Amino acid sequence: xxxxxxxxxxxxxxxxxxxxxxxxxxxxxxxxxxxxxxxxxxxxxxxxxxxxxxxxxxxxxxxxxxxxxxxxxxxxxxxxxxxxxxxxxxxxxxxxxxxxxxxxxxxxxxxxxxxxxxxxxxxxxxxxxxxxxxxxxxxxxxxxxxxxxxxxxxxxxxxxxxxxxxxxxxxxxxxxxxxxxxxxxxxxxxxxxxxxxxxxxxxxxxxxxxx
Amino acid sequence: xxxxxxxxxxxxxxxxxxxxxxxxxxxxxxxxxxxxxxxxxxxxxxxxxxxxxxxxxxxxxxxxxxxxxxxxxxxxxxxxxxxxxxxxxxxxxxxxxxxxxxxxxxxxxxxxxxxxxxxxxxxxxxxxxxxxxxxxxxxxxxxxxxxxxxxxxxxxxxxxxxxxxxxxxxxxxxxxxxxxxxxxxxxxxxxxxxxxxxxxxxxxxxxxxxx
DNA sequence: TCCAAGTGGATGAATTTCCTCCGGTTAGTA
DNA sequence: TACTAACCGGAGGAAATTCATCCACTTGGA
Numbered sequence: 001x002x003x004x005x006x007x008x009x010x011x012x013x014x015x016x017x018x019x020x021x022x023x024x025x026x027x028x029x030x031x032x033x034x035x036x037x038x039x040x041x042x043x044x045x046x047x048x049x050x051x052x053x054x055x056x057x058x059x060x061x062x063x064x065x066x067x068x069x070x071x072x073x074x075x076x077x078x079x080x081x082x083x084x085x086x087x088x089x090x091x092x093x094x095x096x097x098x099x100x101x102x103x104x105x106x107x108x109x110x111x112x113x114x115x116x117x118x119x120x121x122x123x124x125x126x127x128x129x130x131x132x133x134x135x136x137x138x139x140x141x142x143x144x145x146x147x148x149x150x151x152x153x154x155x156x157x158x159x160x161x162x163x164x165x166x167x168x169x170x171x172x173x174x175x176x177x178x179x180x181x182x183x184x185x186x187x188x189x190x191x192x193x194x195x196x197x198x199x200x201x202x203x204x205x206x207x208x209x210x211x
Numbered sequence: 212x213x214x215x216x217x218x219x220x221x222x223x224x225x226x227x228x229x230x231x232x233x234x235x236x237x238x239x240x241x242x243x244x245x246x247x248x249x250x251x252x253x254x255x256x257x258x259x260x261x262x263x264x265x266x267x268x269x270x271x272x273x274x275x276x277x278x279x280x281x282x283x284x285x286x287x288x289x290x291x292x293x294x295x296x297x298x299x300x301x302x303x304x305x306x307x308x309x310x311x312x313x314x315x316x317x318x319x320x321x322x323x324x325x326x327x328x329x330x331x332x333x334x335x336x337x338x339x340x341x342x343x344x345x346x347x348x349x350x351x352x353x354x355x356x357x358x359x360x361x362x363x364x365x366x367x368x369x370x371x372x373x374x375x376x377x378x379x380x381x382x383x384x385x386x387x388x389x390x391x392x393x394x395x396x397x398x399x400x401x402x403x404x405x406x407x408x409x410x411x412x413x414x415x416x417x418x419x420x421x422x
Numbered sequence: 423t424c425c426a427a428g429t430g431g432a433t434g435a436a437t438t439t440c441c442t443c444c445g446g447t448t449a450g451t452a
Numbered sequence: 453t454a455c456t457a458a459c460c461g462g463a464g465g466a467a468a469t470t471c472a473t474c475c476a477c478t479t480g481g482a
Contacts, residue, residue: 155386203339
């Protein structure tokens with residue numbers, strides 16, 4: 001196993017991965033590494049010492065993210081009364097934490113080398129298994145439509161979590177959870193479902209009634 | 212009015228705006244202008260002659276886009292039997308053409324100056340009016356949930372149209388329409404609704420069963 | 423036919439991003 | 453408490469990207 005890090009070094013490493021996860025998710029995989037370092041509250045030097053190149057950082061983020069999602073999925077599956085509840089819980093928590101799967105599952109731009117790195121492959125496979133279980137289970141119970149698959153869930157999560165630039169902060173913050181509920185329920189009127197927040201009007205989006 | 216352009220020049224101008232609209236939508240407002248020119252099949256020089264700076268191009272795209280959406284909305288509203296049908300038609304056509312509103316309606320990064328340019332303000336106001344009409348109408352008929360507003364529609368459209376990098380082409384192409392239908396219907400099983408394409412599995416997303 | 427209008431892309435400037443290097447700091451052990 | 457191996461931060465030059473001009477050549481249309 002790799003040498004054990006000094007306490008502060010480990011802390012910084014974790015902060016870096018966390019910062020990278022957020023920034024990668026929000027702004028894409030090619031945010032300047034300087035920004036990642038800054039957001040983590042460490043110097044650029046520190047980042048480069050820990051992760052020799054961008055690819056290494058991406059891989060670390062991927063593994064970390066898949067791990068978190070797997071944990072969430074496991075928790076929900078074992079705690080929830082049924083697969084659908086687990087699926088919904090999984091999505092809610094992932095969205096709340098702003099964790100998209102896509103990056104971690106297929107890590108688009110990840111050079112083939114890293115893409116297939118065994119550690120990542122294994123972790124990914126495990127997550128996919130859990131996703132499939134939730135989807136299949138919910139479909140078996142007849143509550144999840146059968147024309148969607150686990151891949152749809154992955155894409156959905158990524159779409160929801162991705163930041164839309166230019167929105168007023170209040171709106172931007174609410175969007176992911178808001179739209180998750182919308183996708184779950186659909187736009188059509190349906191008894192018993194109501195969004196937590198009120199309607200967003202276009203005028204409010206523009207933010208200038210009469211400036 | 213501004214001087215009339217020579218035929219070929221006008222054609223190039225249109226191509227530029229079209230290329231910019233697509234690229235802005237897919238990759239954000241700060242794609243390199245070189246790429247816009249290339250995609251439009253013209254030289255960079257041509258772009259710069261027609262649009263002195265990025266802001267001018269953005270404004271042109273915004274006006275053009277709002278115009279197109281307005282036209283679609285008008286068509287659907289007058290042709291459709293009711294507001295809900297019009298709204299759905301509007302969304303379907305906009306998604307099909309990959310036209311997001313957000314950019315054009317609130318043009319996030321647009322410097323205040325241009326953001327408030329009268330031509331754009333007026334066009335935007337008109338579009339917002341139409342959106343509100345569709346939303347309010349559909350709600351009055353009881354078919355659209357009342358906890359969403361025209362702003363939600365704008366955000367939705369932008370989310371759907373935005374490209375998710377790294378997806379297999381086939382999936383990427385299908386995503387916008389696929390998810391529009393999902394949002395309209397919801398993930399829950401519902402009689403009589405079926406997606407045009409089959410489920411997308413996570414494995415298929417990753418693209419490597421056993422490579 | 424003729425030329426004002428238009429074209430493209432080579433090119434240097436400006437900006438952004440990368441990533442090394444090293445003087446100073448600190449965790450952790452004895 | 454003292455010592456040192458490990459770690460830190462960020463200045464700054466190299467490299468890459470993007471901007472935006474300029475001009476020799478082409479073309480639409482009167």
